[in-house]
Amino acid sequence: MESTLTALAGQIAQLASVDAAQWERMRHEALTAQAPWKAEYGAYQSGGWWTTSLMNASGDAADVKIGDCAARPTELLERMPATAAYLADLGLNYMWVRLARLEGNAFLWEHRDYDELDEVERHRLHIPLHTNSSAFLVTGGTKVHMAGGRIWRLTPTYPHGVCNLLGPDRIHLIADVYADEAYQRLARRPSLHPAVAEALPAASRTALAERLETARTMARLGYTEAAERMLLRLFYAYALPEGAAYDLIAELHTSLGDLEAAARWTAAKSRLLALSA
Secondary structure, eight states: OHHHHHHHTTTEEEEEEOOHHHHHHHHHHHHHSOOOOBOOOGGGBSSOEEEEEEEESSSOTTOOSOOSOOOEEOHHHHTOHHHHHHHHHHTOEEEEEEEEEEOTTEEEEEEOOSTTSOSSOEEEEEEEEEOOTTEEEEETTEEEOOOTTEEEEEOTTSOEEEEESSOSOEEEEEEEEEOSHHHHHHTSSOBOOGGGEEEOOBOOHHHHHHHHHHHHHHHHTTOHHHHHHHHHGGGGTSBOOTTHHHHHHHHHHHHTTOHHHHHHHHHHHHHHTTOOO
16 A cells, blocks of 8 residues: 555645644635636536636636636635635745535546646645545545645646535635745645545456446436446546546447447547547
């Protein structure tokens, strides 16, 4: 397990602790702010993933599609003084800062990020403000519960996905930052405690074949979307090869004679995982 955690630390790691009183103030602001929550990146999610911006290019909290910029505070951050003070104290070079809310029984499907952005060094920081034990991230065949009280670094160029199985809502402050001396000081001692990470079991060919047959039965009965989502959710239950859930959906449609749908899911795999053509 130790060697697994060492390898995984390049994908997700715990950085500095957050002062408990400061964390509670930020949590209260995130839970009570009248935020213009927006659904974006619909192809990446099951529904139930909402974001609102605290720092971005425009200063508009409803502007949530991230991109390279010299970020400035939005009107929402101006109504969240504890959060604004904390971000200022970190002294980082912010590209974009958001609140992200994931409802119960909601998923962000396996994907990579940053492919469409400029090729400069940047990092994604998470501060969990409201979470539960059924909310976890999967990366490197391991599920990680991102507990509160710490700054976490996620390297989103690795395939990853997020789920909140039971609720309540999971709310994270997410900051995309450019690498500089302030970031290097913050990230000088990355770690990953064994208690927060659990390796997922490998899926046997028999188990995957059984799930695929179940999906065929569902699709023949008219529940095609439910069948697709059942296969997508395998990413959160098993340590699968990259893109295997998308391949299973393409195989499902091929076996049913819907080659157009199979091609659509193959293209979705390439797009969401930023695979070269």
